[in-house]
Amino acid sequence: MDAYITKIKEISERLLKDGTVEAVIGFRQGTVPTMSEPCMIKRSDDVKDLVWDSNCRINLCNYLTNRKEKLAIVAKGCDSRNIVTHIIENKIKRDQLFIIGVPCKGMNDKNTGELQDNCGTCTHRNPVIYDELVGDLVEEQTDVDKYADVKKVEALSSDEKWNFFNDLYSSCTRCHACRNACPLCYCPTCFVDESKPQWVGKADDAVDIRTYHFLRAYHCAGRCTDCGSCEAACPQNIKVRQMTKKLEKDCSELYGWEAGLTLDERPPLDTFKVDDREDFIK
């Protein structure tokens, strides 16, 4: 970790000094312990503020949307996959970016201090796209069952599922932190904020809460990299990923797709293939 941050600072300072980039997006010490917060460093003197520890769980790709200037970004495996998704979706151009790749062994859970749930089953710890690495590539995990918890929910009857999700979201206050932390949620006006027409109620009615989580998850289908930003941002510690992960599993099973691995292929939900599954259509 120490070697990583020395290297991150060194690269950032160099890029800012020679004018390759206008700003570096990284992490600095947060205002509370175990929370490192995203920051944008614009002057080479401020590079000293950058930190890298096991609390850098937020996905920095979120801050790239529609930027026009040249930027450097510190990217873990999941961040880099979201950067790929951003490039595919024309939210940023590759040549605007200098990606400082950080091979990652997982971030710590903000409450328990143990390895985050999604990091435990991560199979893309190394950045898939980068300009410079801050350390040697780490070994990727194999034989992990990414979807063990999703399978458990799938096995429930429809009434049991209903109750399961009722319990899951019972403490949700609709603060929308999961949406704000998500690099995929960049719509200029989110469907929950729209009032003409108003798609979903704005209060904390159980039906509205469910509709919000359900629809947000669907918007992330085939794009979600399971980076865990949503869960890390949730002040109520709701397992938001239960829903997004199911969609991730479906995309992997139905289309053999994992988001953000290549710039050369369109995601399954914005392209058509003759062998797409259609047996659910009458």
Added chain:
Amino acid sequence: MGVEPGRLQFSWISSAESTKFVDVVKQVTESVKELGPNEKFIKKTVKVS
């Protein structure tokens, strides 16, 4: 999600396939009637007395 299978159905019907449309609508209506009214997605209205 907890929505009963059968309540949500997909079909692809061309504007020229009127008979298929009628058949599908009949089928969907039947299967939904079998399931009965949807008790789940109901918002409780606040009572002011």
